[in-house]
Amino acid sequence: MADDAAACTACGLSEGRTQVVFGDGSPDADVVFVGEAPGAREDEQGVPFVGRSGQLLDRLLAEELGVERADVYIANVVKCRPPDNRDPRPDEIAACRPWLARQLDLVDPTVIITLGNFASRLLLETATGITKLRGADYRYGDPPRHLVPTFHPAAALRGGAGVLADMRSDFGRARDLMAA
Ligand code: URA
Ligand code: SF4
Numbered sequence: 001m002a003d004d005a006a007a008c009t010a011c012g013l014s015e016g017r018t019q020v021v022f023g024d025g026s027p028d029a030d031v032v033f034v035g036e037a038p039g040a041r042e043d044e045q046g047v048p049f050v051g052r053s054g055q056l057l058d059r060l061l062a063e064e065l066g067v068e069r070a071d072v073y074i075a076n077v078v079k080c081r082p083p084d085n086r087d088p089r090p091d092e093i094a095a096c097r098p099w100l101a102r103q104l105d106l107v108d109p110t111v112i113i114t115l116g117n118f119a120s121r122l123l124l125e126t127a128t129g130i131t132k133l134r135g136a137d138y139r140y141g142d143p144p145r146h147l148v149p150t151f152h153p154a155a156a157l158r159g160g161a162g163v164l165a166d167m168r169s170d171f172g173r174a175r176d177l178m179a180a
Helices: 040-045 052-065 090-107 117-124 153-159 161-179
Strands: 023-025 031-035 073-076 111-115 138-140 145-150
Touching (some): 031 090, 052 153, 090 117, 111 117, 117 138, 145 161, 153 161
Parallel strands (some): 031 073, 031 111
Antiparallel strands (some): 023 073, 138 145
16 A cells, blocks of 8 residues: 555645655554654654654654553654645545545554644544644544544644643543544
8 A cells, every 4th residue: 555655646735745654654553643743853754753853753652551552553644744844635535534534544543643733634524623623632534543633742842731631631542532
């Protein structure tokens, strides 16, 4: 599937990318993280969440879930870097959505953790923002899996201790669901 995606030109983001950043981690993972879009570092390396947000994500994986990156699966709403890191547009998100749907089907996790507004709104099919959505457990897909929305790590890097504390609490919710 990643090989097919590497040649994808289904939206205009294909024009500015260095490479498609498809996903990383274990296809047998119990938990899948869904971010927003690759940034500059991700576009260079072809791996999601390798910049500053990724370092924070790795830390939360270790501290709150007791796992490493290789134990989880990580993907984004769009697989190609938007120019100048602008927000992905609705048409781009729609074009890329089948790839994410196939990733979620293939990995078939117990829990999906959506990082930030774009992933949370897409998978929950809502216009509600992450500040209101987070703090609860939802369902996604058929058969239904748990979905736990939380802030994007970039928000914690900007917003400080309150956001980070909320993220820790959300990761703890996911950990309890996986143990149940
Ligand atoms: N932010 C994201 O949403 N995804 C990445 O892969 C990196 C940063
Ligand atoms: Fe294809 Fe998604 Fe890249 Fe657009 S962002 S070209 S849909 S892989």
